[in-house]
Amino acid sequence: MPFSTSLFRSLAAAGACLAAALSWPAAAAPRTICTITVNSPDEKDTFRRNLPPGDYQFVELVERGRKDWLASACQQRVQCDALVISGHFDGGEEFYTDRLDASEYLTVEEMERASCSDSCPGVFSQLKEVYLFGCNTLKPEARQTVGDEIVRSLQRSGLSPADAARVSTLLGERHAESNRDRMRHIFKDVPVIYGFSSKAPLGRYAGPLLDRYLQTAPAGQIGSGQVSNKLVELFAPVSMTVTSGLKDSEPQARVRADTCRFLDERLTPEKKVASLHEMLKRDMTEVRMLLGHMERFTASIGPVQRSVPKTAAAFAALAGDTGARKRYLEFARDADEPSVRTRMMALAANVGWLTPAQEQAEFMDMIAERVNRGTLGRDEVDLACTRGRAGERESSLAPLAATALKTGKVAAAAALACLGSTEAHAQVVRAVTAASADDIAIAQTYLRRRPLANDGELRAVASGIGRMTSPDAQVRALESLAQQRLDAESLREIARQFPLAKSVDVQRAIARILIRADRSLLARTELTRTLKESRLRSPDGEDVIDALIRVLQAS
Template sequence: MKTLRFIKYILGLSIAGLFVSNTAYAKTFCSMTLNSNDEINTFALALSKQGFDFVELVPQNKDPRWFQQACASGIKCDVLLISGHFGGLFFGEGTSQTIDIAQMEKASCDNSCPGILKNPKEVFLMGCNTLASQARDHRTIDQYLNVLLNDGIPLDFAEQVVASRYSQQGFSLEKRFASIFPETPKLYGFFSTGPLGKYAAPILNRYLKNVGNYNTHLDTISNSPNTALLNAFKGQAFRETIPQKAVPPEARGLYCALRSNDKSIQSAALTRIAQENKVTTYFDSLASQLSYGDSIAGQIDQATKQIISKSLAKIKANNSQLVTIQHDVMQVASSLGLMDPITRDFQVRMLLDQAYAQNMNYAKVRQICGIIRDEPGFQNMTFTRLQELSKRSPYFMLTLSCYSEINNDIRDFLFSKIASPDKEHERTIALYVMKPFWNESDMDFLSMVLKTTDPVLRTRIFISAKKVLSQYRYSLLNAPGLPACVFNAESRMDYSLGKEWSCLSENQPNLSPDICDYFAGRNPDPENADDMRWYCWSNNKQRFLNSRPECYLLAETFKIRGNQMKNIWNCSNRDIYGY
């Protein structure tokens, strides 16, 4: 086959092109290195001399669209190695890039990344639980959930990952990756906790020495177990998976059809899984695609709806402690016409009450936030309740940034915290939350609070209410330091990166999260904008660690997901001295 391919290539060349390098047909070894480079360095050292071309898909910059760009490049990988921590997404300690399993699922089902997701003959998924089934291991559900939360992964996302790992609904992580790489003969990964890269690398090195010619190994790959690799990783929770055995083509077809944007394809697949009593098996596909207001109820018959309704009731009962999964059930039920708006509103209120009653740490607050964001126009707060919940948790006020609209009770509550906060973080959060909601009717209140003699506070109020105060910027910002910086920024015709950075460096003591986000938000480069936010963190660390709500607010403003996760980790784990 290789000789035939070479002859056809030569016949297509001019005489001048007959002198072809021996590496013209070198196989391409692709990597996504999101944490340790020990594994890829081991492969490169062993295989470069065998003619392999090594291509790192994760760039040195922090471009959040790196995966889409890699797909669009047209590269065809013969082998793919993904290395990093894994918890529903791959991430690392020394890089800001991440790759979400949902991104890969979408690209695979859309067939928008065939060279990376369908061409490889082998895929190495070097992260914990990448090929896990739904069988229990040495950790409980709560222990695994806490591991994910400690890595900075949001609670709503973490609960979905935990469900994939331990619940009996949806595809296991092994099957999800098998669906992502449907044409790859072999996937390798871990069904539980795996070794760090520095420990995996010597194992891989011994394996590669045992294999010898890796070109021959790839050309002769079969369904037979790779005993050399399995023996090398013996005792390390290592697994080999054949995608088409784990998820047959027909099952993967349903998996992707349920994720389709074509409602007729989606409804036909849904009818079929209901008839085959497989709603529970495909629940994660339904939950990922069906959302509030995205109804396909008219395309599903009543008998099918009844079957689905019974399955959803079982899923909800089996996940009574996982608030996100219960909300996913509501989303699916509503989109299929199984829950009317009044019932949905009531159940969302009950679900949030359940969440408010639990330990309202930052992770819980982010989960509450996710539910509120998925409920456009939802309102559930009175002034008295706002006071009570804000006293119970210093993080509660962060949930107020998640409402698409605010009622008068929320507005009055925020005004009280801007005018006379019990703690400074309350004013900071209130100014941040109010930013999109100011209107001309608020001018009396603004006139009152702007009488402050503190020029920095006056500047922060201006930043928050800029859309109604812009015409008054000269009188409000007529002071040296930060006020002058903001005035010049607002008056400048063209953006000046150097001058905006100077504003940060010259006003370090005043770098509250709202001020940091103001300058970062003006920066058109998302990577450099996040660098501004890191500058604020590094140069005002003591303030943020003494005021954790402000620390988390700063973290939420990061635009690159890996950066956000890292700063959440800082807020959650570092002591007040930054260690």
């Protein structure tokens, strides 16, 4: 049966609509690839070279010489379909450069603040893909772990050991704050995030790999929001991995909401303090996992802002919450790690729950507890040295010193010495030439914080090393001495020990000291001859002794 005219027209119209729909991608506006280049431009240049100009446009967000370049890009409402960030990221806190001609960087906190404040909707919220070209950008290992005090707290609240262990594991997973977690929080709802779980290739190596991919990638793949398995496979030998941005339905969404309350620039300081107060009322296991965020926030509120009436009132309400204070301090005193206990007490002082004197008393109580239990170690020594000021005696030290020095433990003496005990200091100095590896390690920790300034002590340690009978202990003692600024007599004493050494490792430790020393204090010709004639055979080729000989000969 022949088609009617009206039916033909209807089919023709439908065909025209279908053709228009099929041809839409070719006529659509070009996708925008935003780049943040804080190190090499290799990745950016490779994308630009391979993507058709009619289908893609590029916007570099970094403005050289301008510190607020990210804020500037946000204010300009740049709409990004894909974001390419290139920079070193080893430490996990910022993208940075090793180029001498550039000084720009991008911190994770700045990215978090922009994301949490929704002040950068074009750069962050419209993204389909993110490419993070930096080491460890999607490293999955937890940056924060759950302490045993959390398990104990859960059991005290009525949970069985098995349930307490299960809940603590969930808390650890939720608050792990791995690099991958942090990037998922920053790029919330972004369908595709590429990065590296460990070491990433340098730009000059990543560029050719990207070239290989882009030359055969389907048209429109970049910025589509679809995972490219081919790209991941190509970079898999250098640890590339892929994930997606956090979704509101995930358990970590509440963690993001909590941390964002401290970073959201739309919230007033008093509202942020009120949020802090609300969090401190929660179960202390959750408070412990939010400690780092609370510390950073309270540290950011300076005296001027605290004196503003509304902010002062919010802090006063928090300081007056005796119930939350009691629960918090009880939990803090039970913390296994001395650093965690110290940090929690410092936060308590910062929010008005402890006076400075009370905070110091809490610290001294912790030191005393660990002295009595015999569990004082390098961590406590480091904390004591951080808190104590060189040459100043802590007023509350006397009662503790009488007990601690009787133990004969070098760690206890080192902690006391950091807090101002001269008797304890002398004991730690003697420990540098002890036979115990643990004692020497404690002494090293102490001397890094409290270098020897007395030439008599330096010379006593230098000559004491020569009387030691264990080569391994001598090496450790020499390493301790290497941290110090040695006078001429001490250097000469160390040099005299070279031909007497019974171990090549001892000779190398001596050479490491001498090669960094002021060689004008040494008899270079005589020392060179001694090194050549007395050195023990090296089992593995040239070493620092050879380097020292060359330096002396060139002087």
